[in-house]
Amino acid sequence: MKVKKIIAAATSLAMVASMTACADSTQESTAVQNDNTPVQTQEESSAQTTQENAETTDMTLILRGGSYAEVIKAAFPEFEESHNCSIEVLEMSFDDLHTGIALDAVNETGTYDLCMVDGSWMAEFTQNAVLANLSEMGYSFDDDIIPNTTKICMVGDDIYLAPYFGNVTVMLYNKANVEAAGYQPGDITTLEDMLAVAKASGEGVNGFAYRGDTGDNIVSDFLPILLASGGWVVDENNQPTVDTPEFAQAMNYYLELIQTGQAMSKDDVTAAIDNGSATLAIGWPGWYVPSADSAADYTVIPSMALEGAESYNTSEYGTWTIGIPANSPHPDLALELLEYIMDPQVQLESIANGGVPCRYSCLTNEEILKEYPHLETVCKALENGVYRPAIAEWTEFTNILGAEMGNIMAGAKTVEQGLADAQTQLEALMQ
Amino acid sequence: MKTRRMKAKTGMFAYRMTAPTMVFLLVMTIYPIIFTIYYSFTDYHYLKGTHPYNGLANYTALLENMYFRQAVLNTVKFTLLAVVLEVGLGLLVALFVKSLKRGQKALRTLLLLPYLLPAVTVALIWRMMLSPNYGIVTQTLTTMGLPVYNWFYDTRTAFWALLVIDVWQNMPFAFLLIYAHLQGVPETQYQAASIDGAGAMQRFWHITLPNISNGIALCAMLRTIDTFRLFEKVNILTGGGPANTTTTITQFMYTYGIKTLKFGYASACAIVMTVFVLILSSVYIWQIMRKNRKQ
Numbered sequence: 125m126k127v128k129k130i131i132a133a134a135t136s137l138a139m140v141a142s143m144t145a146c147a148d149s150t151q152e153s154t155a156v157q158n159d160n161t162p163v164q165t166q167e168e169s170s171a172q173t174t175q176e177n178a179e180t181t182d183m184t185l186i187l188r189g190g191s192y193a194e195v196i197k198a199a200f201p202e203f204e205e206s207h208n209c210s211i212e213v214l215e216m217s218f219d220d221l222h223t224g225i226a227l228d229a230v231n232e233t234g235t236y237d238l239c240m241v242d243g244s245w246m247a248e249f250t251q252n253a254v255l256a257n258l259s260e261m262g263y264s265f266d267d268d269i270i271p272n273t274t275k276i277c278m279v280g281d282d283i284y285l286a287p288y289f290g291n292v293t294v295m296l297y298n299k300a301n302v303e304a305a306g307y308q309p310g311d312i313t314t315l316e317d318m319l320a321v322a323k324a325s326g327e328g329v330n331g332f333a334y335r336g337d338t339g340d341n342i343v344s345d346f347l348p349i350l351l352a353s354g355g356w357v358v359d360e361n362n363q364p365t366v367d368t369p370e371f372a373q374a375m376n377y378y379l380e381l382i383q384t385g386q387a388m389s390k391d392d393v394t395a396a397i398d399n400g401s402a403t404l405a406i407g408w409p410g411w412y413v414p415s416a417d418s419a420a421d422y423t424v425i426p427s428m429a430l431e432g433a434e435s436y437n438t439s440e441y442g443t444w445t446i447g448i449p450a451n452s453p454h455p456d457l458a459l460e461l462l463e464y465i466m467d468p469q470v471q472l473e474s475i476a477n478g479g480v481p482c483r484y485s486c487l488t489n490e491e492i493l494k495e496y497p498h499l500e501t502v503c504k505a506l507e508n509g510v511y512r513p514a515i516a517e518w519t520e521f522t523n524i525l526g527a528e529m530g531n532i533m534a535g536a537k538t539v540e541q542g543l544a545d546a547q548t549q550l551e552a553l554m555q
Numbered sequence: 556m557k558t559r560r561m562k563a564k565t566g567m568f569a570y571r572m573t574a575p576t577m578v579f580l581l582v583m584t585i586y587p588i589i590f591t592i593y594y595s596f597t598d599y600h601y602l603k604g605t606h607p608y609n610g611l612a613n614y615t616a617l618l619e620n621m622y623f624r625q626a627v628l629n630t631v632k633f634t635l636l637a638v639v640l641e642v643g644l645g646l647l648v649a650l651f652v653k654s655l656k657r658g659q660k661a662l663r664t665l666l667l668l669p670y671l672l673p674a675v676t677v678a679l680i681w682r683m684m685l686s687p688n689y690g691i692v693t694q695t696l697t698t699m700g701l702p703v704y705n706w707f708y709d710t711r712t713a714f715w716a717l718l719v720i721d722v723w724q725n726m727p728f729a730f731l732l733i734y735a736h737l738q739g740v741p742e743t744q745y746q747a748a749s750i751d752g753a754g755a756m757q758r759f760w761h762i763t764l765p766n767i768s769n770g771i772a773l774c775a776m777l778r779t780i781d782t783f784r785l786f787e788k789v790n791i792l793t794g795g796g797p798a799n800t801t802t803t804i805t806q807f808m809y810t811y812g813i814k815t816l817k818f819g820y821a822s823a824c825a826i827v828m829t830v831f832v833l834i835l836s837s838v839y840i841w842q843i844m845r846k847n848r849k850q
Contacts, residue, residue: 391686
């Protein structure tokens with residue numbers, strides 16, 4: 125009986141507390157308002173809101189969640205005020221963003237005014253008229269944008285996307301661990317050096333941390349290694365080149381490299397590099413914003429396999445671009461918003477929120493570089509990045525390749541068997 | 556004549572009463588199923604918008620796909636293990652709670668908590684707990700000097716880690732259903748058995764189990780149907796890896812059908828899954844019907 129009474133009293137107390145908490149927030153906001161503005165009656169306030177709502181344009185954006193969306197969102201208040209609009213943002217995971225844009229694309233009038241697009245979806249989206257032609261709408265690139273980052277945004281001379289977030293693969297490292305291994309970050313210039321540093325990591329430390337979940341992540345982490353080994357996933361005719369000596373060499377190297385560490389989720393990779401439980405990883409600038417006193421930093425990925433070997437561009441683009449869906453409900457306003465967030469000054473200010481603009485004026489700004497020296501690395505990487513193949517079948521391509529690479533990495537298949545199986549399936553896909 | 560008219564009237568009344576449900580079922584279930592069956596015979600790509608008829612090509616491609624075959628095996632294995640463990644543990648816990656003289660209600664509420672959480676939340680909680688960096692399980696095992704595994708990325712542990720999480724979340728459902736059936740077992744039967752000198756095990760086998768067998772069968776059927784559709788936990792925690800050891804049919808459908816927008820292929824996959832679920836469920840339904848006929 126006593127227990128029952130205690131539980132009943134505790135439940136009642138919890139209910140009252142939760143209601144009080146709700147009431148408090150309302151009271152707080154009212155109090156703040158009371159400090160600054162004359163008190164309005166409820167009717168007056170309601171009438172004003174109705175009038176404002178009647179004139180306000182509601183915009184909906186679909187963006188990649190995390191730091192990428194946060195950077196854009198920080199720029200909205202000023203635009204909303206000057207254009208009397210209200211912007212709602214849907215933050216999605218990589219896969220959900222792709223599906224979300226595609227599902228809405230078949231509607232006559234869509235839901236989204238602006239969307240964030242990964243470069244690897246460009247071919248699929250433009251072939252199926254998902255995106256509006258920005259050139260026809262009057263948009264053009266200025267000279268300040270790093271030219272190489274605009275290539276994936278165009279079909280012929282027509283612009284469909286604008287490069288917003290300069291994501292390009294970099295080598296994340298823990299400063300103390302690299303030093304303990306007897307290296308300086310600048311000394312890691314070959315894949316051989318990378319392996320040596322990973323192997324020299326102390327007991328209980330992961331030499332190399334990597335993502336081992338979805339096919340896309342497995343492939344993305346591996347592509348810079350493949351590039352440094354002189355291989356690539358397709359030839360000039362977009363036919364798969366997976367079962368090649370270069371690919372096998374890169375895969376064998378990668379197997380040795382991952383032996384020094386373990387697979388993790390993206391968040392764990394970043395945390396491990398930061399807390400020193402891992403030494404090296406391949407990642408993206410959007411994952412981590414280093415500062416002068418942070419435990420981790422990033423640098424360019426080695427461009428050659430061995431000392432004296434041929435050097436290649438190994439920075440793989442993952443640039444997040446922005447575009448306007450062809451069925452955008454407010455295309456004109458969407459274009460104004462796109463131009464606003466691509467503005468050099470707005471982009472410069474975005475750096476403080478973790479943004480990585482694709483603009484020389486931002487990435488070579490001396491004041492900015494004093495505070496964010498890592499942006500120099502990003503700028504170099506962006507100038508020479510390599511795009512994933514612009515093919516409509518890329519999602520399926522990575523599913524197949526990632527699955528076979530996963531089998532090899534887990535020891536379920538040999539390198540030869542896995543690559544041969546991948547080649548067969550990819551050839552069938554690309555026919 | 557009057558009787559026939561009465562019968563017709565009663566029949567009409569029954570139809571009128573069930574009509575809203577029938578309409579709802581037609582719109583929300585039958586219509587999508589018919590369209591899914593139709594699309595499964597087409598090469599429907601969502602963005603292209605066209606869906607040319609391609610016969611059994613999707614089904615042939617599915618059966619020839621080694622990852623799909625692996626996904627089917629994984630799903631069946633996972634479902635069998637999860638259902639046996641959930642129902643078994645649910646039964647044990649229900650018997651234990653029923654035997655308590657005090658605190659039954661409090662324990663019942665506490666036990667139900669995992670089941671009340673959304674699958675996505677459960678997955679994220681466990682990902683944090685098993686994280687190699689800051690996970691409480693990893694930290695505890697390390698402190699105790701026990702081996703630590705890379706739970707979700709090791710082929711030896713990923714499947715079992717998912718199984719433990721699923722059992723942790725869904726065992727309470729089995730517990731609740733079986734516990735409810737336990738309440739219906741007449742106390743007089745136990746009293747009579749005790750007078751006849753029956754032990755605890757004999758009372759369980761000859762009184763408790765026969766009385767709650769329908770509940771156990773229903774619970775097993777519901778859990779089978781639900782477990783067969785396992786998706787969120789797999790998608791969030793392993794993405795089907797490592798080396799496809801945790802790919803379920805739904806994860807396969809998502810990766811190879813939904814993500815690639817090949818909805819014809821995904822529809823064929825969905826139909827195959829539905830057939831599997833129907834086969835598995837019909838075993839239970841058939842058994843219950845047979846039992847009812849005997850009674």
